[in-house]
Amino acid sequence: MPLTEGLFSPGQGLFPKLTAGSHQSNGKAMIVSRGLGNTTLVPRVFNRPEIVRICLKRSRKSDLFRESR
Incomplete structure (x- = not known):
């Protein structure tokens, strides 16, 4: 929906791609x-x-080991 998120971010400028949420x-x-x-x-x-x-x-410990490879 337009105009529901930030229009400017100091690090991203106008119409920033990431303004909130999980990514x-x-x-x-x-x-x-x-x-x-x-x-x-x-x-x-x-x-x-x-x-x-x-x-x-x-x-779980096994999950951590698998991701670190």
Whole structure:
């Protein structure tokens, strides 16, 4: 849906590709938060603040060994 995500990101410029949610990058999980406040002179537009809660769970030892190869 247009205009429901951020229009600008200091690290990505206009119409950033990643603004929030869980993503995969190079086979690794990545969590992107919209954050809480403004750190630049550009105001927050169409990008509501958020706090993300992440619960990590331990993998089985055999799964960890297989992924590290």
